[in-house]
Structure formats: structure tokens, C-alpha cells
Amino acid sequence: MKAAVLRAPRDLRVQSAVTPSASADGVLVRVRVAGLCGTDVRIWSGDRAVGYPRVMGHEFVGHVEAVGGDVTRVRVGDRVAVEPNYSCGVCPLCREGNRNLCLSRTAVGIDVDGCFAELVRVPERCCWPAPAGVADEDLMLTEPLAVVVRAVGRGGVRAGETAAVVGVGTLGLLAIQVLRARGARVLAVGRSGRRFALARELGAEAAHALGDGPLERAAQAFSGREGVDCVVETAGTPEAAAHALDLVRPGGRVVLTGLPHAPTSVAFFSVVRREVTITGSMIYQDEFTEAMRLVAAGRVRTAPLITHRFGLDAIGEAFAAHEEPAAIKVAVVP
Ligand SMILES: [Zn+2]
Numbered sequence: 662m663k664a665a666v667l668r669a670p671r672d673l674r675v676q677s678a679v680t681p682s683a684s685a686d687g688v689l690v691r692v693r694v695a696g697l698c699g700t701d702v703r704i705w706s707g708d709r710a711v712g713y714p715r716v717m718g719h720e721f722v723g724h725v726e727a728v729g730g731d732v733t734r735v736r737v738g739d740r741v742a743v744e745p746n747y748s749c750g751v752c753p754l755c756r757e758g759n760r761n762l763c764l765s766r767t768a769v770g771i772d773v774d775g776c777f778a779e780l781v782r783v784p785e786r787c788c789w790p791a792p793a794g795v796a797d798e799d800l801m802l803t804e805p806l807a808v809v810v811r812a813v814g815r816g817g818v819r820a821g822e823t824a825a826v827v828g829v830g831t832l833g834l835l836a837i838q839v840l841r842a843r844g845a846r847v848l849a850v851g852r853s854g855r856r857f858a859l860a861r862e863l864g865a866e867a868a869h870a871l872g873d874g875p876l877e878r879a880a881q882a883f884s885g886r887e888g889v890d891c892v893v894e895t896a897g898t899p900e901a902a903a904h905a906l907d908l909v910r911p912g913g914r915v916v917l918t919g920l921p922h923a924p925t926s927v928a929f930f931s932v933v934r935r936e937v938t939i940t941g942s943m944i945y946q947d948e949f950t951e952a953m954r955l956v957a958a959g960r961v962r963t964a965p966l967i968t969h970r971f972g973l974d975a976i977g978e979a980f981a982a983h984e985e986p987a988a989i990k991v992a993v994v995p
């Protein structure tokens with residue numbers, strides 16, 4: 662089969678690779694469309710070390726090509742969205758229902774070969790049947806959408822509440838829509854106004870660019886009270902947690918789902934004084950079904966987020982396109 666193989670940092674080559682075989686409890690998935698994510702860029706550049714050679718890629722939809730002898734839930738020909746993380750299943754965290762926090766978690770496209778290839782091998786439990794009548798590309802963002810569904814769920818957002826989303830990248834633009842689907846009014850907060858038209862089109866009622874006046878005042882004007890009820894932070898920058906605290910009301914909730922890779926300072930004085938609840942949200946547990954249901958029902962639109970498409974042979978161009986300011990989500994089609 663053909664695969665994009667990362668042989669060392671910044672040495673990515675499309676070449677023929679050994680076709681994986683399905684293990685007894687494994688499934689071989691033929692990739693229909695894959696999404697390029699910031700994590701892939703960090704691996705490509707060497708910021709995040711992996712074992713080489715490695716096939717990257719963890720956001721994808723495909724068809725089941727072959728199944729192992731012990732597989733019972735999916736069949737050859739099924740269309741599936743793939744949950745690209747699997748836990749050990751036996752540690753205390755897994756057994757108490759925290760499989761997303763398992764310290765022995767395996768990440769597809771990072772720890773094992775991923776979807777920038779024609780075929781990928783994954784365990785059966787990673788395969789979530791896709792709803793009929795929804796295009797492959799519309800389901801391509803199921804993985805990041807599941808991240809956001811979990812984050813909004815952990816925020817306990819209720820209909821009629823006000824929410825702010827920090828960051829208007831893929832996760833932020835999905836979070837706006839999931840919050841709207843829950844009946845919340847949403848304020849989008851971004852570094853610039855470049856994506857505000859899209860944010861509004863997808864359901865944000867208002868938008869605020871950093872630097873256009875104090876965030877507290879924007880949140881007060883939007884909510885009609887001391888701040889918004891819940892903030893979902895998706896940017897993962899060192900400043901973003903502070904922005905979230907500026908936006909939230911006393912007694913409100915902040916959910917952090919962007920992963921800050923740089924040191925972060927948080928004004929805990931304001932957390933204690935205002936009894937703010939700060940919650941971390943890490944990937945997903947069982948949110949794939951809900952994510953696909955939201956897409957199938959038209960409550961979340963993913964197509965406007967896909968700005969670029971490349972064949973597998975042009976994956977170098979796909980990585981270059983990801984860095985363009987206009988890029989939101991780049992698709993790779995094997
Ligand atoms: Zn990702």
C-alpha cells in the first residue's frame with residue numbers, strides 16, 4: 662500500500678509500505694478522507710518525538726477492508742469513524758471509567774501508524790459505525806468534534822445560559838456549534854476578527870477580538886450580568902486560561918480543552934475569590950456517537966471548516982497549506 666512515512670523530523674516521503682494485516686481483535690480500515698491536525702505538524706517538525714519511521718494522522722473516516730477472527734461488532738464494508746486512541750483496559754483508571762486518562766493509552770498516528778496511508782490497522786473498539794446519508798468529508802471532523810462534545814458536556818451547559826468560546830480554530834468553531842445545539846448563547850473570542858464572519862454563520866451571536874477593549878466588559882455586555890456562565894477554552898495558548906477567567910462570571914465554569922504546550926500562569930486569587938470552577942477536558946470517552954449524531958442532524962456543520970484538499974501524493978503541500986492563515990482544516994484524500 663501507499664503511505665506517507667515520516668522517517669525523521671521534516672523527512673516525510675510517500676512510498677510503498679507493508680500492508681498491515683488485521684490481528685484477531687483488529688480491523689483494517691481503508692481511509693476515505695483524513696484531516697491534518699496541529700499535532701501532526703508538531704510531530705512532523707520534531708517538536709513531538711515519535712518512534713521513526715512513523716505514519717502520522719489520526720482524524721479519519723474509512724471503510725472496513727478486513728476484520729480479525731474475534732471481531733463481532735463491525736463487518737467488511739462498514740463505514741466507520743475511527744477513535745484514534747485506545748487504552749490498556751486493565752489499569753485502575755480504565756477500570757473506573759477514565760479510559761481517556763489511561764497512562765498506557767495508545768494514540769494512532771503517534772504511538773502506532775496512522776491514517777496518512779491507504780490502510781490503517783486499529784482495534785475493533787476504535788471503530789464507530791457512521792450514519793448513512795452523511796458524506797465522508799462531513800464526518801472527517803468527528804474526532805475533534807468528539808473532543809468538543811466532551812468539553813461542553815463537562816461544562817454542564819444548559820439551555821438559556823451564556824457561553825464564551827476562546828479561540829476560533831477548528832475546535833472553537835465546532836464548540837460554538839455544540840453550545841448552540843445545547844441552547845446556549847455564544848460569544849466568540851479570537852485573536853483577530855478574521856474568522857468572525859464564519860463564527861457568526863455557525864451560530865455565534867457576538868464576537869470579540871483580543872485587544873478590542875477589556876474582556877470582562879465584553880462578557881458583561883454580552884451576558885447582561887457579571888460575565889458568562891461558562892467558557893470553553895480551545896486555543897491552548899499560555900494566555901488563554903487568563904482570558905477565560907476574565908470572561909467567566911463569579912460562580913461560573915471554565916473548561917480547558919486546548920493543550921497549552923508552554924508554561925501557563927493562572928491568577929488563582931480570582932478563582933478562589935469568585936468560586937470559579939476550572940475543569941480540564943481530555944479527548945473523549947464515548948462522545949463519537951453523539952458527535953456523528955450532531956452532524957447527521959445538521960446541528961453541526963463541518964464542511965465550512967475544510968479549506969484545503971490534497972491527495973496523499975501531495976501531502977507535503979498539505980502540511981505547507983496548514984500554515985497558511987486562511988487554513989482551518991486541511992483534508993488528505995489517499
Ligand atoms: Zn488532532
Ligand SMILES: [Zn+2]
Nearest residue numbers: 749752755763
Ligand atoms: Zn489503562
